[in-house]
Every structure is written in structure tokens, then in C-alpha cells.
Amino acid sequence: MSSTNNFRRYLPEREKYPLYEIDTSDVYEFSKNAVADPRVRELFQEWANSLKEPFKGITADGTRIEQLYPLENQEAPSTEATIAANKLLDKLTADETQRAVKDINSEDWRNWSNTEIIAYDVGLRLESLEQSKIDLVWDLVKASLSETGYNKVRAAVKINHFLGTLADNKTILNENSYFFMICGHPSAQHPWSFSLSGHHLCLHVTFVGEQMAIGPVFIGCEPPHIDEGPDHGVELFRSEIALGRQLIQSLAPDQQRKAQKTAKIHEPEKPGWNIVDQRHLGGTGRDNRVIPYEGIVASELMSEQVELLVSVAAIFNNLLPAGPHNHYVELVRKHLSQTYLTWIGAFGDEDPYYIRIQSPVVFVELDHHSGIYLTNKTPNHYHIHTITRLPNGNDYGRELIRQWKQSRARRLASRPIKYIRPFNQDEIVDTGFPKYTAQILSNLESAIILASHIGEGGCGPGLHYHRSDQLYFVVHGGMTVRLGETNHPVPNGSLVFIPAGLPHRNWNNGPGAETHLEMIIPAPHRLEQLAYMIEKPENVPEEWRTASKGYVRTVNPSRLLEPLPGFKLLPLADPSTGSDQAIVMYAEVAAGSGGPGTHIHDFDQYYFVLEGELTIEVALQKHIVPADTLVVLPAGVPHRQYNQGKVTERHVVINTPPPASGRLWDYGVKMTPAGEGHYGDLNAAAKIADDNVFLAGQT
DSSP: OOOGGGGGOOOOGGGSSSTTTTSSHHHHHHHHHHHSHHHHHHHHHHHHHHSSSOOOOOOOOSOOOOOOOOOOOOOOOOOHHHHHHHHHHHHHHHHHHHEEEEOTOOOGGGOOOOOOOOOOOEEEEESSSSSHHHHHHHHHHHHOOOOHHHHHHHHHOOOOOOHHTTTTTTSSSSTTTTTEEEOOOSSSSSEEEEEEETEEEEEEEEEETTTEEEEEEEEEEESBBBOOSTTTOBBHHHHHHHHHHEEESSSHHHHHHHHHHEEEOOOSSSSTTTTTTTSSSTTOOTTTOOOOOOSSEEEGGEEEEEEEEHHHHHTTTSSSSSHHHHHHHHHHHHHGGGOOOOOOOSTTTTEEEEEEESSSSEEEEEEOEEEEOSOOOOOOOOOEEEEEEOTTGGGGGGHHHHHHHHHHHHHHTOOOOOOOOOOOOEGGGOOSHHHHHHHEEEOOSOOEEEEEHHHHHHHBOSSSEEESEEEEEEEOEEEEEEEEEEEEETTTTTTEOOTTOOOEEEOOOOSOOOEEEEEEEEOOOTTSSSSSSSSGGGGGGGGGGOSSOOEEOOOOOGGEEETTTTTEEEEEGGGGTTTSOEEEEEEOOTTTTTTTEEEOSSSSEEEEEEEEEEEETTTEEEEEEEESSEEETTTOOOEEEOOSSOEEEEEEEEESOOTTTTOOOOOEOOOOOOSSSTTTTHHHHHHHOOTTTTOOOOO
């Protein structure tokens, strides 16, 4: 690559930059004005249109191949990355966290661009952070990648800064002109991802337990190395370019002709060519592109050539740490019969070229571009782009996440019911509404119960109604709720009753965040729409309109009843107040006191602990239940509750459906052994002789 030293013959000239007339003193104003340029606007619109399609992944023929990426232990650095990510999150302000952290299912994950023009203002711009926080971002990158991969990524941003110096444009081109984002909640057990994207670097890293996926990845440079200053000697792609050229030059002439799509490297007149992608096919906005196999297939190569081909695929994915990289190379080898090499350009030692290696699990591209800031009008060695993807749906680790969710659903389905359900950061999802996240605590037929969190300035959906009653109980902070035409402040310790059909919405003006328990009673059918959006109250269909205006009721300690010594209750909602589907009460249990003895109900019952600790014996289990935890007691499950602590315990009680008038609520039971051996043992089925049953291992 000695020819790369000649890039100074093409130093930037302001009037030759395609958007030179636009002021570059502010990156956001620059981007806003750049999008007015028809060339930019049309390309960005094309990207935006592609994102309207549900994610599928790059394929060769439009049909996604399944079961290519098995869940397995790859010894990925999940723990180290999780620790680094949480150290960063601990230092971010609330506003910074709001910008940086998205739900694991967020479509913002696909909003990235390798241009210096901001196409998507999504994530946290590094330029907005103190240096100590920027350092923590890089600590996360370092903990996640191989040493070679980390150095490659750092080289990309250093060369970007160097280009800003050459072009006298460091406001737009610098080491911090990148957006950072985390999707999900960093955990060594649950899926989560992070991305870093901007000019000449777009990195997407996903962890799923001890496994990881890195892709899509865009790394580019203009020029390919730094020849002065403190970063003198930093360079990119020397080994990748040399190895690609070694591969094509190892082919016999007839093999080269088969691999070569065209000898002409620069054809801007061809349909589909644009200044950003040039020959690339897998760039920004191409998540679902159909890219047919082209060139020569690996099965037509000699063994030495195949090894070179594998080496090229491997070196482009050397961001992966050792364990995952070894697994990746094994995966490459499994699909060699469907692995294709495509080449554009000539085969000489100094010829710029385009190379693509593609299989069901491999997609790597390297392209020598014409200049954007440098003034070479045709492709040369001075502006290089590379792209790696994971075809057939594993970009962004989506296929691994899908399988993990399926596996987890099967595991959960096979477990006994969880009676105790605490707030769990790993279970919280982004609702898509501003600063509004939620966790489903329970979803029985009787009720959907959620823990909902609204940050200061956030809100839930616009005006809407449900076909079931809805209730809120504010646990932390306060909110405002609109019921019909009236706005109500809702302080901590208050219940909101929203009858079916009543238009409503809620928001949080602060100060601080707000958390409330949200109940939808009874639970709608799983296939039924949950909420119905309307513009104004009169838009509620006549058959669902209600005369009830709902209400807000705050707990008043002076109104507490005491049915048992030290056990106090305050009814908040029941049929007498219009709540025909549920009874909701506030309860206080003094230290050393408790409710009735072991009993059952013919309705489902829920407790939500507000303060202190509740001791509960449920079925054959005993639990100490802390605050911010839901207890789920399906009808017929024996239980009793009391307070073994030293302070008063407070909780909310939800009974649904309400017992019939005049019917007892509690039926006392006594738990005793019922004998042994009634149902055989865990080996009973195998002991039954049946000629029609074949047992594994028998012949």
C-alpha cells in the first residue's frame, strides 16, 4: 500500500467538496441544510422508506434461511461488557440516559448512517458529554472487542479527526462526532446491545448470554493513514487489502474471469450508484436487501485458495474476541459450498478494487471509493469503505435474541407459577411513549397488572379508552390524569378509577419520576385490542360510552378500619363506587400482626407491597416480600400473610372478580400430608410394558 502515501496530492479544496456552500460551524444546522440538497434528500428518503419494512435481513433470493445461528456458549466477554456498560450508565444524567437507552425491541436500532450529515438524531452524541463519560464509552467498546478490533475502531475515529484537520472542518469531523446507544438493560444473562455510529464508523454489538454478534459494521477512512501529529502511523486496512489481492491473484485466469463482475471500477452512470455507497450493496438502509450470489463459488477453488477465502472473511470480522471469532470461522467453513467471491476491478498490485464474500452466514465488502474530501475523482487507495453483515436475520443479533426469547418462553411455561414478582430492571420495556417504560407483573385472565414508570416530562398514550376497567395506584412520585374533560392531580398513595369507556390519558409534570401500579380488569383476550385511541371524548362509540366520570381517591389514614388487631384496611374501590370488576383496598399491618389464618378464596387476589416487608405463606412456600413487589394468589391457592418485621407494613390488595353478595371471602384450610405413592414415582412411565412404545436406547 505504498501508493497510499501519495494522498497529499489530493488534499481537500473547499470548493470541490460537494456541499462546500453550506456553513459547517454547527453540525445540526449543517445537516439540516445539507438535507435540502436534492442528492442528499433523495438518498435519505430512500433509506427512510426502507426502514418502514419490518426487519428481515439480507438474503440471496428474498427467502430467509432459518436455523443458521444456534444459541451456544462462545465465551463472549458478556460479564466484562456488562460491568463496563453499567459503570457508564451510573454516571449519565437522567436526560442523557433518556437519549442513550432504548428498549431491546426498539426500531431505533436500525437508524444509523455512515455520513457526516446527521440522518438520524438518535442516541447520545459523544460531543455532548464530559470527557470522563466519553472515556467510559470507550471502556465499554474495549471490554467488548478483541484488541485488534478495538484498535481498528479507534483508528477509524482518529483518522476521521485527522480528516477534519486536513479539511479545516473539525466541527463536523472529529473523534466525538458519533452517536452512542444502548438497547436493553446490560446483563450477563439477558440480551442487550450497544451501537456507536457516525462518519466512517457504525458499530453494532449484541450480547446474548455467553454469545455475541457484531453486525452490521461499517468502517471507512479517508485517507487510510495519518502521516503527522500525535497519531502519526495510525492506519487502516493494510492487511485486509493485501489479503484480498492475494486471494484474487491466487486464482487461475479462468477462475478470475468467473469471479470478476467487471474490470471497470468506476461506473457512476450505472443504475443504483450513489456517492455514499458507490459499489457497496450492504450499507445504510439496506437491512432487507436481496443480493443474489455472484462470482465464483468456493467449491470450485483449490484447498489453498479456500483457506485464503476463509482468511479474508475472518480478518474482516476480527472485531470479535477470540472465543466468538473461533465460532464465526467454524460457521464460515460449514457453508463453503454456498460461499461466493465477487470482484470488480483489475488484478494488479496497485489497482483499486471491490471485493465481496457472501454466503448464508457471511457478508463482507471492501470498496475503494473516489474522493469526497480528497479530490481524486476516480477510485484510488485514499478512500476506503468496508461493511460486514450477518445475513438471514442476525444483523443486530436479532436472530439470537429471537431464539433466546423463544427458549425463555418455553422455560417459563414449564415452571410453576411465580407467586412473588418484584420490579425487575431486566423485564422493563420501552413503551414507545416519551419517558414511559413498563413491566408486566401479571397477566392472568382476571387482570393485567403492570408497573409503569414515567420520567419527569413524560407521558402515556394520547386520549383513549378501554373496554375493561382500569385502575392506577401511585407508588412513587405523582402524576396528572385526565378523566373525560377534567384534569386531576394524583399524588403518591392515590388510586385512580377509570371505568370502561371513559376517555383518559396521563402524564408527569414532575418534579422527579413517577411509578404507578396499573391494573386492567378483567384482562382483555390476548388477541383483543388493548386501547382505542380517539381525538376527543365524543368519539367513543355509543355502545362503549359511560356515564361514570371515574375518580381519584387518596389514602386517608384517619379512615382506616381494623377488622383484626393491628390489621387495618381502607376500601378504595368496590361495586358501591362503580368498580364492578374488582375490590381494591389499602392495608396496614403492624409489626407482629397479621391477617386471618391459612385460607383460600374463590377469586384471584393480589398484594402489592408499598413499605416494609410482608411475610406470606403461599401453598408450600414461605416468602419475605419487600417493597415494590407484587404477590399473585390465584383462586384456590392456600395462603396467609403477616408482618414479622419491626415496622408497619403497607400494601394494596386487589380482589377480582368480587365475591357474590353474601358469600364468604375466606375459607380456612389446614395443610396436612395426604399419604405417599398414590401416583407412582418419576420412573413409573418407563416401567409400564407396552409393545407399541419404543424407549430410547432399546434395540
